Amino acid sequence: xxxxxxxxxxxxxxxxxxxxxxxxxxxxxxxxxxxxxxxxxxxxxxxxxxxxxxxxxxxxxxxxxxxxxxxxxxxxxxxxxxxxxxxxxxxxxxxxxxxxxxxxxxxxxxxxxxxxxxxxxxxxxxxxxxxxxxxxxxxxxxxxxxxxxxxxxxxxxxxxxxxxxxxxxxxxxxxxxxxxxxxxxxxxxxxxxxxxxxxxxxxxxxxxxxxxxxxxxxxxxxxxxxxxxxxxxxxxxxxxxxxxxxxxxxxxxxxxxxxxxxxx
Amino acid sequence: xxxxxxxxxxxxxxxxxxxxxxxxxxxxxxxxxxxxxxxxxxxxxxxxxxxxxxxxxxxxxxxxxxxxxxxxxxxxxxxxxxxxxxxxxxxxxxxxxxxxxxxxxxxxxxxxxxxxxxxxxxxxxxxxxxxxxxxxxxxxxxxxxxxxxxxxxxxxxxxxxxxxxxxxxxxxxxxxxxxxxxxxxxxxxxxxxxxxxxxxxxxxxxxxxxxxxxxxxxxxxxxxxxxxxxxxxxxxxxxxxxxxxxxxxxxxxxxxxxxxx
Numbered sequence: 001x002x003x004x005x006x007x008x009x010x011x012x013x014x015x016x017x018x019x020x021x022x023x024x025x026x027x028x029x030x031x032x033x034x035x036x037x038x039x040x041x042x043x044x045x046x047x048x049x050x051x052x053x054x055x056x057x058x059x060x061x062x063x064x065x066x067x068x069x070x071x072x073x074x075x076x077x078x079x080x081x082x083x084x085x086x087x088x089x090x091x092x093x094x095x096x097x098x099x100x101x102x103x104x105x106x107x108x109x110x111x112x113x114x115x116x117x118x119x120x121x122x123x124x125x126x127x128x129x130x131x132x133x134x135x136x137x138x139x140x141x142x143x144x145x146x147x148x149x150x151x152x153x154x155x156x157x158x159x160x161x162x163x164x165x166x167x168x169x170x171x172x173x174x175x176x177x178x179x180x181x182x183x184x185x186x187x188x189x190x191x192x193x194x195x196x197x198x199x200x201x202x203x204x205x206x207x208x209x210x211x212x213x214x215x216x217x218x219x220x221x222x223x224x225x226x227x228x229x230x231x232x233x234x235x236x237x238x239x240x241x242x243x244x245x246x247x248x249x250x251x252x253x254x255x256x257x258x259x260x261x262x263x264x
Numbered sequence: 265x266x267x268x269x270x271x272x273x274x275x276x277x278x279x280x281x282x283x284x285x286x287x288x289x290x291x292x293x294x295x296x297x298x299x300x301x302x303x304x305x306x307x308x309x310x311x312x313x314x315x316x317x318x319x320x321x322x323x324x325x326x327x328x329x330x331x332x333x334x335x336x337x338x339x340x341x342x343x344x345x346x347x348x349x350x351x352x353x354x355x356x357x358x359x360x361x362x363x364x365x366x367x368x369x370x371x372x373x374x375x376x377x378x379x380x381x382x383x384x385x386x387x388x389x390x391x392x393x394x395x396x397x398x399x400x401x402x403x404x405x406x407x408x409x410x411x412x413x414x415x416x417x418x419x420x421x422x423x424x425x426x427x428x429x430x431x432x433x434x435x436x437x438x439x440x441x442x443x444x445x446x447x448x449x450x451x452x453x454x455x456x457x458x459x460x461x462x463x464x465x466x467x468x469x470x471x472x473x474x475x476x477x478x479x480x481x482x483x484x485x486x487x488x489x490x491x492x493x494x495x496x497x498x499x500x501x502x503x504x505x506x507x508x509x510x511x512x513x514x515x516x517x518x519x520x521x522x523x524x525x
Contacts, residue, residue, distance in 0.1 A: 025442055028449040035465065036453050037306075043460040044314040052313045130462050175291035182302045191306040198312045201305075 004099065005107065012111040027116050030072040031123055037191060038064035042131060053196060058134025059222075063193050065124050065133050066221040070214055072120055073113055074153040078105045082164035083173050086259075095256075102161065109157065136223030144230050149217040151237040155244060156213045162248040168255030183208075189215030193224070209240040267371060275378040282381055289381055296384040300333055303455060304392065318460045323400035325457075328483035330392030332454045334416065335478055337386030339423050345377040347431040351441065354434045357522050370513050374428065393486065402488055411485040411495055418502040419478030425502075425509035426474065432509075435516035447473055454479040474505075 041060045045052050055063070085091040094101050127133070163180050167173045185191065186201075187210040194205045194215050205211045216233045219225050225233065282289050307329055311322040320328070350373045353359040362372050397404055430447060433440045450473040453461065458469050458476030469476025481498050484490040 025445045025449070028446060032449050033452055035461075036456060039460045039462065039465070040310055040317060040456050043318040044310055047316050047318070048314050175288075175295055178295050179298060182298050186302050186305060192309050196313060197309055201309070 004103075008104065008107040009111065012107050013115075016111050016115050024116070024119060027072065027120055027123075030075070030120070031068055031127075033190065034064040034068040034071070035127060038127075038131060041192070054224075055193065055196070056134065058132050059136075059224075060193075061128060061131035061133035062135045062222045063218060063224070065128050066218040067189065067214060068127075069120065069124060070149060070152065070218045070221070072116065073149050074156050074213060074217065076105075076109055076153070076157045076160045078109075078157065078160050078164055080177065081105075082161070083167045083177070086167045091259075105157070105161075109153075137221065138223060140227065141220055141223045141225075141230075144227075144234065145217055145221040148220050148230070148234050148237065151234060151241060152213050152217045155209065155237060155241045158241060158244040158248050159209060159213070162244050162251055165248065165251040165255045168259045184210050184213065187211055188213055189218060193219065209244065212237045212240050267368075270367065270371075271375055271378065274376055275380055278378050279380045282379075292381045293384050296382070296388065300385065300388040300392070303329060303333075306455075318457065320457055321400070323396045324483065324487045324489075325396075326399070327393050327396035327487055328457055328479060329455055330389045330394075330396060331416070331419075331483045331486075332479045333385050333389030333392065335389075335419055335423060335454070335475075335482075336451070337382055337384070337389055338420050339427070340382040340385060341379050342375050343424055343427050344382075345379050346374055347427055347444075349377050350431055351434045351439075354520070355438055359520065360522055363517075363520075369517065370428070370510060373431075374424070397486060400487060404486070408486055408488050411490055412482055415482040415485040415490070415495060415498060418498045419474075419482055421502045421506055422474040422478045422498075425505045428509045429512055432513050432516040435519050451475050457483070 038060055041052070041055070041064075042057045045055065045057045045060060050056055082091075085094070091101070094104070163176060164173065166176055170176075187205040187208050189205070189211055191197075194202055194211055196202075197205060205215075212233070216237055220230050220233070304326070307322070307325050310317065311325065315321070317325065350359070353362065362376075363369050365372060426447065427444075430440060430443050433443060450468065453465065453469055454475040458466055458480045461469065461476075466476065477498065481490065481494060484494065
């Protein structure tokens, strides 16, 4: 298995070197949206005398800088690729290989994140300076952040594949994907840190899986959670990861059984 | 007049095409509703914590969001798919068939693929504008309405000119999807007034990617916050940009040699 992965890594790195500009463009998306909402909350906080609930302008800046980093580290776009492969009949040859398609996606994800990180970090430093971000991070926050962001990445990855597997039935899953994207927009802590959402929306966000894809590691890295809270949040992350893993396995098996390759 | 008739014809054929995939059409409309509603929720969340953002009240912000979807919707109805197809034509060499038609090529390229279903976004945007203005309760005079329409047309023209210039680059570079992707990544920023952003982003949204002023100025107009100077400058800016864009289009066209011939 180790040898297989090493070969895949080399191949993927070569591919990434080929499409440098394209991966930089995706970075732009990871930065712009957090900056939009950071600017809005900063303006709102200034109108309220510099703070909203527990958040000053600097706290908002720290939150959205962390969010941008997390959304880059944890994002996965496999569902879009998967739909394309199903539609173009490119999935069938992959299924014939002895390796589950999942493994190719794991490698592609890791390489993409490793190659874009060196560009993202200076941009985030710049944003932190512009808005005078104020981090509450303690060393143990960083220690917990590492497993938490890994859990978030795994959760997004599994959930994405779970959604993608519906392409076995419908071929086109664009509408489902957009719905998923909007749910993340609303409930994952993009429009606001979850604790600032109005009552029912906040309650819903703490229950649904989406917050555990972005908000959880973000708030841990910013230093906004106490140690017990952080551990509870990570337990929920693990629970949702297990659930989406099971859901994916079930849907994948059922889907594969009735999949008839397009165009093959 | 002739061009309006052509536009109607484009819309009709494209609608027939869309009707072929009815389930997809319904899902498209559903998606537009979801997108607009979730954006509205974002604004409501923001204003559940404050009464005013940089001088914009909640009602004015809803108007602004409405304008954003009007511009975004109008752009998607007429231009988005048309330019996408245009770049494909350049790559495949099939642009020749458009160029030999006895109409203005810039017009056909810009508006050939009218996406009727995207009207949903535009209409939802108008609903938001209407609701915001009514809630705000300010007297809406004839003057504001005229200013609003003028500013809206200018805003849409600015977005159109940018799309035209970026697409025209395809004559030299063939593949320019990436440049358009830069544009799309900035468009999201139009949902809030341009004046809340830090310097570098505000400048970008007012010049290179003018979605910021394209949305903010019409919203200022209908909420009675726009002075004559603001209106005059967007008008003047639009004329200049329009002249440049169509000159650039002709320049590119002269440079086009076909792909297969």
